[in-house]
Amino acid sequence: MALPPADVASVETLLAQAPATVPALDIVVDDFELRGKKLGRVEIAAVNRAGDRGEREWHMDRFTVTNPDAQLSALASGRRGPAWAASAW
16 A cells, blocks of 8 residues: 555545544555555554543554564544644654
């Protein structure tokens, strides 16, 4: 999977939109390339559910990037707010 630099803006615009429902994600990409940089294997598992105040929250149960040089693993959760649309992916 390769996301060319020319498509980054349209993907960011799409991600900034607030959909009515969001399915859970369970994604594995063996050879991920972003903005011309080969990142390697990417694994993402996340769910979008109602938070304490009824807001939608992302809970990322797995985010792993693996390549011959390193491995990055993370867990995260967050809700949409003013900074969400401005964040850089």
